[in-house]
Amino acid sequence: MKIQVPEAAGKIIEQLNIHGFEAYVVGGCVRDSLLLRTPEDWDITTSAKPEQVKEIFSRTVDTGIQHGTVTVLMDGGAYEVTTYRIDGEYEDGRHPKSVEFTGNLIEDLKRRDFTINAMAYSDRDGLVDAFDGRRDLDKKIIRCVGNAKDRFTEDALRILRAIRFSAQLGFDMEEETRKAIAVIAPNMEKVSRERIQVELTKLLLSDHPEQMAAVYENGIAPYISEHFLAAGERMGETGTIKLLPAEKHMRWSGFLRSEGPEEAVLILRDLKLDNETISQVKTLVTLWKQEMPADKPVIRKVMSGLSPKLFQDLLCFQKIFCPKSYQETLIKVEQYAEEIIENGDCIRLKDMAVTGRDLIGAGRKPGPGIGKVLETLFEEVLKNPECNNREYLMNLAERL
């Protein structure tokens, strides 16, 4: 069994070995390598203490020294190197309140959440799989290491991680693990909303976003937020969410499509999503139910309020979620939108042939009135793009 460890991670392990320490790649990168998926990052676990790691490598960052983690910068990459440890209870789903360093790899693997995440590897020793992670990968099972209740009590975020991994990998949950989720679910209340959001977003972006239903079925939702819980009652068929491209705003919009825009915003604010995503979701959730006629002025108007990408996203959304009766019109809408772009029709205020300065030059008083006149001219241009010439618009402005 050989895992292709990146050269830089290999060098770090080798250096640690040369100085008499054990070192392995560990966790997610081993799991993903065995599944032939590309690991996002390569974490290293070692018997060396943080100060010793810092002595060996010239370029390091103290990312979480109290938890035993030092980031080593090597060949343009960043690698988290963490000392073998046993964790106390987690504080906020991110860090344990206390950690105890141990000289033992197996102890370190034992504190990890799931068997599939509790494997280590080095070229020197091969795969270290003390908890049958490989068997569970083959059986496609998410199983806690040791006692499931203990693992979830240490860190309740692991409850969502279990659902998220099963959604990402298409795995089932082992029975004890599933039972423990129901018992420990109330502890989710202690976990920070940001961490919850990261997991829910990963779940929605996975191949099985319909697993969001499992968050409700397993009784976790009440401990996330009141608004999030209410969304479960209105949640539509989750199976269709996966038809949307795996982009954050698209999948969240898919999940929240039956919400009013205000409710959607409340849910996303609760979960501390970034403002850009919140605004995109709000737009899509508002607009997708509004069927457009195959009428260029109306289409130009809708396009004028959205970025080109978000307009495309809206069409994509409507293709998936709007009724059949609208689909023929939608094909025309798409075709008209293409023509509007090809013709170079003015659909942005800033592309108008007349500016506020022109109006002032023609004797209009500066002030909010100018904006109103420009808006009226723009409406006219959206109705008929031929109107977007200076002479016509200046004449029209005089009459306003």
Ligand SMILES: Nc1ccn([C@@H]2O[C@H](COP(=O)(O)OP(=O)(O)OP(=O)(O)O)[C@@H](O)[C@H]2O)c(=O)n1
């Ligand atoms: N609450 C947690 C978080 C992490 N881990 C352990 O730390 C490793 C690294 O965690 P993280 O980077 O968060 O997750 P990955 O498993 O790498 O998966 P992903 O990158 O998809 O989040 C995990 O594999 C697991 O062994 C854990 O036991 N309990």
